[in-house]
Amino acid sequence: MNTKPSGKTTEKHVEKHVERPVEKKVESAEKILDTTRQAVPFNTGNIPGPKMARAVMPAVPGKMLAKAKRPLLIVGSEIDDEDVLSRVVTLGKTGIQIASVGDSYKYLGDKGLDAHYANMHALASYLCDPQWPGLDGKGGYDLVVFFGITYYYASQAISALKNFSNIKVISIDKYYHPNADMSFGNLKKDVFIAALDEVIAQLPKK
Amino acid sequence: MIVKKGSFVIEGLENVQINIGKIGEEETQLEAEGPTPRPEVISLRNWDYRILDRYNPVYTPTSDMCDYCTYGKCDLTGNKEGACGIDLEGQSARQALMTSVMGAACHSAHGRHLLHYLIKKYGKEHPIDVGPSNLKAPLTETIMGIQPQTIGDFLPVLDYVEEQLTQLLAAANTGQEGSARDFESKALHAGMLDLLGMEVADIIQISCMGLPKSDEKTPMAEIGMGILDSKKPVVICVGHNIAAPAYILDHMDKNGQFDKIEIAGLCCTAHDMTRYNRNAKIIGSMSKELKYIRSGIPDVLVTDEQCVRADILREAQKLHIPVIATNEKITYGLPDRSNDKVDDIIDDLVSGKQAGVLLLDFEKIGELVPKLAMKIGPIRKAKGLTALPNEEEFRKLVAKCTKCLQCTRDCPQSLPIAEAMVAAARGDLTPFETLHDKCVGCGRCDYSCPVDIPVLNVIEKAAQRVIREEKGKVRIGRGQIGDPEIREEGRNLVLGTTPGVLAFVGCGNYPDGTKDVYDIVEEMIQRSYIIITSGCAAMDIGMYKDKEGRTLYERYPGRFIKGNLLNTGSCVSNAHIAATTIKVASIFAGRKTKGNWEEIADYVLNRVGAVGIAWGAYSQKAFAIGTGCNRLGIPVVVGPHGTKYRRAFIGKPYRKEDWNVLDGRDGSVVNVEPAPEHLMITAETKDELMPLLAKLCFRPSDNSLGRAIKLTHYIELSEKYLKKMPDDWHVYVRSEADLPVAKREQLMKLLEERGWKIDWEKKKITEGPLRKVDVSFQPTNVPRLCKEVKK
Numbered sequence: 003m004n005t006k007p008s009g010k011t012t013e014k015h016v017e018k019h020v021e022r023p024v025e026k027k028v029e030s031a032e033k034i035l036d037t038t039r040q041a042v043p044f045n046t047g048n049i050p051g052p053k054m055a056r057a058v059m060p061a062v063p064g065k066m067l068a069k070a071k072r073p074l075l076i077v078g079s080e081i082d083d084e085d086v087l088s089r090v091v092t093l094g095k096t097g098i099q100i101a102s103v104g105d106s107y108k109y110l111g112d113k114g115l116d117a118h119y120a121n122m123h124a125l126a127s128y129l130c131d132p133q134w135p136g137l138d139g140k141g142g143y144d145l146v147v148f149f150g151i152t153y154y155y156a157s158q159a160i161s162a163l164k165n166f167s168n169i170k171v172i173s174i175d176k177y178y179h180p181n182a183d184m185s186f187g188n189l190k191k192d193v194f195i196a197a198l199d200e201v202i203a204q205l206p207k208k
Numbered sequence: 209m210i211v212k213k214g215s216f217v218i219e220g221l222e223n224v225q226i227n228i229g230k231i232g233e234e235e236t237q238l239e240a241e242g243p244t245p246r247p248e249v250i251s252l253r254n255w256d257y258r259i260l261d262r263y264n265p266v267y268t269p270t271s272d273m274c275d276y277c278t279y280g281k282c283d284l285t286g287n288k289e290g291a292c293g294i295d296l297e298g299q300s301a302r303q304a305l306m307t308s309v310m311g312a313a314c315h316s317a318h319g320r321h322l323l324h325y326l327i328k329k330y331g332k333e334h335p336i337d338v339g340p341s342n343l344k345a346p347l348t349e350t351i352m353g354i355q356p357q358t359i360g361d362f363l364p365v366l367d368y369v370e371e372q373l374t375q376l377l378a379a380a381n382t383g384q385e386g387s388a389r390d391f392e393s394k395a396l397h398a399g400m401l402d403l404l405g406m407e408v409a410d411i412i413q414i415s416c417m418g419l420p421k422s423d424e425k426t427p428m429a430e431i432g433m434g435i436l437d438s439k440k441p442v443v444i445c446v447g448h449n450i451a452a453p454a455y456i457l458d459h460m461d462k463n464g465q466f467d468k469i470e471i472a473g474l475c476c477t478a479h480d481m482t483r484y485n486r487n488a489k490i491i492g493s494m495s496k497e498l499k500y501i502r503s504g505i506p507d508v509l510v511t512d513e514q515c516v517r518a519d520i521l522r523e524a525q526k527l528h529i530p531v532i533a534t535n536e537k538i539t540y541g542l543p544d545r546s547n548d549k550v551d552d553i554i555d556d557l558v559s560g561k562q563a564g565v566l567l568l569d570f571e572k573i574g575e576l577v578p579k580l581a582m583k584i585g586p587i588r589k590a591k592g593l594t595a596l597p598n599e600e601e602f603r604k605l606v607a608k609c610t611k612c613l614q615c616t617r618d619c620p621q622s623l624p625i626a627e628a629m630v631a632a633a634r635g636d637l638t639p640f641e642t643l644h645d646k647c648v649g650c651g652r653c654d655y656s657c658p659v660d661i662p663v664l665n666v667i668e669k670a671a672q673r674v675i676r677e678e679k680g681k682v683r684i685g686r687g688q689i690g691d692p693e694i695r696e697e698g699r700n701l702v703l704g705t706t707p708g709v710l711a712f713v714g715c716g717n718y719p720d721g722t723k724d725v726y727d728i729v730e731e732m733i734q735r736s737y738i739i740i741t742s743g744c745a746a747m748d749i750g751m752y753k754d755k756e757g758r759t760l761y762e763r764y765p766g767r768f769i770k771g772n773l774l775n776t777g778s779c780v781s782n783a784h785i786a787a788t789t790i791k792v793a794s795i796f797a798g799r800k801t802k803g804n805w806e807e808i809a810d811y812v813l814n815r816v817g818a819v820g821i822a823w824g825a826y827s828q829k830a831f832a833i834g835t836g837c838n839r840l841g842i843p844v845v846v847g848p849h850g851t852k853y854r855r856a857f858i859g860k861p862y863r864k865e866d867w868n869v870l871d872g873r874d875g876s877v878v879n880v881e882p883a884p885e886h887l888m889i890t891a892e893t894k895d896e897l898m899p900l901l902a903k904l905c906f907r908p909s910d911n912s913l914g915r916a917i918k919l920t921h922y923i924e925l926s927e928k929y930l931k932k933m934p935d936d937w938h939v940y941v942r943s944e945a946d947l948p949v950a951k952r953e954q955l956m957k958l959l960e961e962r963g964w965k966i967d968w969e970k971k972k973i974t975e976g977p978l979r980k981v982d983v984s985f986q987p988t989n990v991p992r993l994c995k996e997v998k999k
Binding site for chain 2: 044045046047048050051052053078079103104105107108111112118119121122123124126127128130131133134135151152153154155158159161162164165166188
């Protein structure tokens with residue numbers, strides 16, 4: 003017998019998936035690269051309030067990273083994918099300091115990057131404190147960019163920055179993060195990787 | 209008015225009834241040794257401030273809005289003020305208070321229900337008996353300033369808890385408290401009350417119902433979704449309160465029905481059923497609830513209170529499983545049949561005339577449930593009732609998936625369900641079998657599927673092979689840690705030669721499956737940490753086996769010494785874990801307990817290397833327990849979902865002034881290492897968690913041998929799981945004797961590179977550490993505890 007929970011999809015008229023992740027087959031990433039589509043919280047219920055992230059194209063965070071005086075890239079446990087990891091390394095090689103949260107340091111420790119282990123929750127607390135000397139003791143940060151962190155975990159940590167700090171926060175993850183100032187929409191992997199490449203393309207080579 | 213002796217005369221009063229409750233006894237029992245017996249809402253505020261000044265509340269709101277009153281909704285984004293004047297920080301702290309109060313109310317109401325019932329059955333004078341302990345009720349003594357002897361002595365304790373919770377909840381009303389700091393102090397107060405309510409609940413059931421009394425060698429209970437013989441009628445009890453299931457077990461015992469009927473529990477009721485009668489079995493945590501019901505195996509569901517799914521009646525009704533609600537807190541709109549004849553009720557349930565009943569008469573419950581199971585079981589089994597699809601339906605369902613990913617977006621764990629559907633369509637069930645362990649069984653995926661695939665049923669159907677093999681063992685809950693065990697181990701804990709006590713507690717909302725808990729416990733127990741467990745975590749630890757087919761409970765004994773694995777019991781048994789630290793302070797260090805919370809908590813914070821881990825915490829109860837532990841000076845780590853509790857207590861190691869303590873000998877200020885660094889924090893993965901646990905076991909009182917042991921584990925766990933030396937390991941080095949012997953020279957070289965001065969001839973550190981080791985150091989955060997206060 004195959005049953006459906008009563009009232010779940012029929013009686014209660016639950017609205018279903020009005021928005022969906024990008025599904026078009028990617029023939030050329032450059033051709034269809036639009037990271038502003040599907041800009042709805044990846045976890046359906048994660049709607050924080052009236053202020054939600056502006057969906058942006060990759061050039062925007064790329065240029066902001068290039069201009070920032072002291073940016074910080076935060077990456078987490080979801081960078082174990084080979085394609086994603088290689089982009090983290092490329093970003094790190096441009097000289098951007100990396101806060102390696104969760105267990106992500108194990109993927110970065112031998113790559114010759116300016117990477118520092120940090121607990122995401124503690125890091126969120128420190129970033130809200132103007133007196134924090136930073137991961138290297140050289141002062142705080144003017145821009146935080148992140149990707150590759152468990153979705154809901156990142157979302158919560160960023161809500162602290164959104165509400166209790168003045169730091170600009172940009173998500174370049176494959177998920178739309180409403181608590182960031184700017185974010186990509188929900189992206190399929192190939193679009194996500196292409197978007198990261200576009201961000202990297204804006205950065206000065208070292 | 210309290211009259212201790214003599215007589216009194218009331219003249220001129222007619223038709224006046226004087227009810228005499230309890231005269232004098234409270235007075236004679238009050239033996240307070242500290243300044244705060246029965247602390248009021250602000251009695252311990254100074255202690256709370258000390259905690260909060262070092263461990264700053266960190267707020268991670270899930271909502272930037274407040275909609276508590278009709279002024280709103282108010283947009284508090286960016287810490288703006290709402291119409292009533294509260295800002296987002298204050299609102300977040302208010303939510304922390306309300307969450308703590310809810311959790312504390314839950315456990316205390318559970319205790320109150322049990323106390324009414326047990327006093328009615330056994331009388332107020334029934335003695336407390338928890339095993340070999342003089343300190344029988346450590347939390348009650350520390351908070352209330354009394355030493356209870358009988359279960360009736362707990363009446364004023366619960367009166368106190370209930371009065372305080374009312375005061376605290378009142379503070380959350382719009383137009384009351386406005387300070388985030390004071391909301392947090394109140395939340396800590398609620399957390400402390402929660403510990404007290406739990407202690408009452410478990411001590412009275414241990415004392416009256418024959419549950420194990422500090423028994424380190426309790427037998428094993430079977431656990432898992434695959435343990436029951438589904439050919440027999442099956443009774444499943446769901447929730448936390450043993451009162452009703454005890455009657456069912458007694459009736460089955462009396463009538464020799466354990467070979468005819470399978471009886472097991474879901475969530476903490478299961479623990480207490482096995483503590484009460486060893487024929488009972490455990491299905492698992494709340495995560496198994498919906499899955500097990502939909503399997504169709506249960507023939508009767510008995511609910512009591514807490515952690516019972518809100519849709520249990522709807523789900524059961526579809527499969528013709530009658531629900532017997534036995535507690536007034538969960539009634540589902542069911543008719544109260546408490547005054548009806550058992551046979552009449554059974555007829556209505558078997559015929560389907562009623563989907564369930566509310567039954568508050570325990571005698572009738574005991575008689576009805578086995579009888580009902582025997583009657584309805586064969587009928588249900590003949591019909592083969594299950595929500596799971598058959599093979600053909602399964603193939604059609606997985607083929608229907610459009611890979612829209614909506615289920616992943618609604619899943620609390622963001623599980624890759626569509627990928628598993630694709631694999632299953634190819635005939636590969638492995639991804640679904642993996643998902644089964646990670647799935648928390650919430651059923652949100654069912655709501656989200658646009659083509660009406662009953663996703664949870666599909667997962668369960670695909671995982672039948674692994675479900676059949678889910679057969680583990682759990683050592684039955686032992687209750688308290690006895691005084692003799694504390695005497696034996698207390699010194700090792702305070703000096704640090706036992707690296708720490710790790711308490712794995714809480715629920716099953718794990719970020720990456722139940723296996724993680726097993727893996728973490730296995731790693732830490734092999735490193736000689738003492739592992740104490742309770743509740744759903746205690747169940748999940750017993751679900752996995754080594755190559756020889758042994759669970760961790762079968763591999764490691766249950767005494768309170770290093771390298772042992774103890775199960776205290778159900779959710780309310782968490783009280784004993786917290787109380788163990790009080791026992792260490794009292795028995796090992798001779799600290800006075802009665803009415804002396806601040807001094808005890810100060811001792812625990814500075815000297816007892818105990819850490820709580822609620823890796824899958826989901827409930828308000830878990831938050832309250834954690835907050836109560838925090839007030840007692842015990843750090844707590846929760847899994848990444850714990851950020852949705854919206855408040856943590858995080859230390860700032862770079863702010864040196866936060867880490868000043870006093871030396872109790874003369875009141876001098878000593879700047880110490882950040883130990884423990886945090887009071888409530890999350891970790892993203894188990895690999896991040898393990899070194900964090902080792903780090904949170906550091907205490908300023910560690911002697912050099914203990915510090916070296918703790919440092920060894922901190923460094924090794926970080927190297928093993930994060931592939932790096934911890935950045936801050938040197939902060940915990942006070943002298944060369946603190947360094948692990950095997951790595952001493954190598955580490956001294958690293959210290960030299962950091963600018964420390966080393967006398968290589970004497971192999972001594974001559975310059976660099978924050979402070980020196982002082983074996984007589986008496987760290988305290990409370991000025992009045994210093995023998996002589998330095999000006």
